[in-house]
Amino acid sequence: MRLRHLGERAVIERLRRAFGERRSDVLLGIGDDAALVRGPRRLLLTTDILVEDEDFILADHPPRLLGRKALNVNLSDIAAMGGRPRHALVGLALPGDIEAAWLQRFSEGLRGAAREAGVALVGGDLSQASKVMIAVTVTGEAKRPVRRAGARPGDAVYVSGTLGDAAGGLRLVRKGGGRGVAKPVRPLVEAFLDPAPRLKLGSLLAGRGLASAMIDLSDGLSVDLAHVCEESGVGAEIEAGRIPISEALRRFALDPLALALDGGEDFELLFTVRPDREAAVEALARRWKLTRIGRITPGRRVYLADVRGRRKVLRPGGFEHFAG
């Protein structure tokens, strides 16, 4: 059954059933002109749009995982503020010839990711389009929000997890659909198709006052670090040998460092730490997979130093550009 045969009303009814949950802070959910919720005093708001063939390939992305990712990329922004996500709205533009089963699985994925994060889906909109387009908006609460603009010279630069995996996964998926890939590189495909927002880590770092600045790695280390430096009016020196690269990426890629620097969509956290808080962060490093990769410097430039200490300027690369 394709959506065109189901009709708008039935589609909305299905979404409403899939998303309608009772929660004490949701006074009015899907089904009125607007949702009505109990709003936190310090309200975070973020929105992301995903466009077929630009931000994802429909044939390569299982709908359940696409539903998860559409929400999780927004939750990653909330994580980067050290916030707790609360509510989500989902705008969907869908071709009439898409299968109803696709929408079913997409909704299941979205709902699953929402439940995991404690997010209530409270509203949305539906339109038609020749390509799938997904617009998600998430609200959150931030008691001690961490900005991009808080880094100072001398601060340590940390990242969570390993970098470049999602970019490696994207290459694998584009090569062959990503399904039957060899087990050792499967984590790369998973990192790309089903990234996890670092909500607990972000909230922990913010809550304990450990991060002086924070951003999520959506565009790649070189780009996102440049954002932090620009907003903070500082520079940085990154040690290439310290950048965490997974075993899977080393096996798969000829240029793992390039992917770790310029690959996007890792959705790990990049944050800076005052010298007097470093010991506290180091105590968390093993459990939370945190790696110190460099240090904030005066001046505005970002340098990359190799193992011999030779420096070069790290230019924002970014594996995807608006200008395509």
Add this chain to the structure above:
Amino acid sequence: MRLRHLGERAVIERLRRAFGERRSDVLLGIGDDAALVRGPRRLLLTTDILVEDEDFILADHPPRLLGRKALNVNLSDIAAMGGRPRHALVGLALPGDIEAAWLQRFSEGLRGAAREAGVALVGGDLSQASKVMIAVTVTGEAKRPVRRAGARPGDAVYVSGTLGDAAGGLRLVRKGGGRGVAKPVRPLVEAFLDPAPRLKLGSLLAGRGLASAMIDLSDGLSVDLAHVCEESGVGAEIEAGRIPISEALRRFALDPLALALDGGEDFELLFTVRPDREAAVEALARRWKLTRIGRITPGRRVYLADVRGRRKVLRPGGFEHFAG
């Protein structure tokens, strides 16, 4: 200059300059991972997506007016809850070959509509697409929100303004671009290209406790009244002769009543009023262009009565369907 030559960075910088305003309730605007605002306790949330060739025709819609409309259709949802709008987020997917001047004028329109309504533009996202896609999310505050589900048998049914004008305007625009149309029908084109959200009226009706149920007329009277009846578990009887139709629509259309019943996008308010509040609403009727068009009934059906009192069932028509 086309967007592809401008680059993503420059586009975002332009949007940031266009939208960045200082306001005491905006703690962090565009430029961080998420916006941070002072949230109202009773928070309204609504989102709408507009897709080129489905919801608007790029060549027919002046970019400044499209920018206004993209925000105003959301503000209309806030108006229908009796709320006051506060913040907006804008997701844009744009083709690389669109003119930078188009984006400039679109942004001006959006900003103008935001200023008129006291809305701060606090965030957004940008992607690429083969067609223009606009996703706007608006937050609002509702002290006494009015739901769709509050109508009771005996309540009067009111609408604001005149109905069917936007549908007439759509026809005119599709015929010839809408520019050089004759003066008497120009209000129709304006109603379609540049609809006004009824924020003051919605807030007045809610604040004085005059509306028992309310919805904005986005899909057309027959569809939107059916929503109110369904949610309230009631029926209605509408008098065809009372439906407010403009002089311009009577001149232009052979079937003004059909457009008034099934035409969408008027963005007027449809609301119900308890008998003991009718006098208070009548006192506002002239100034706010309010018309009583019928009454809520028990049962679930919606009837349309002609001037001789003959009744027929009013089926939800809707001039645009998901199934196309």
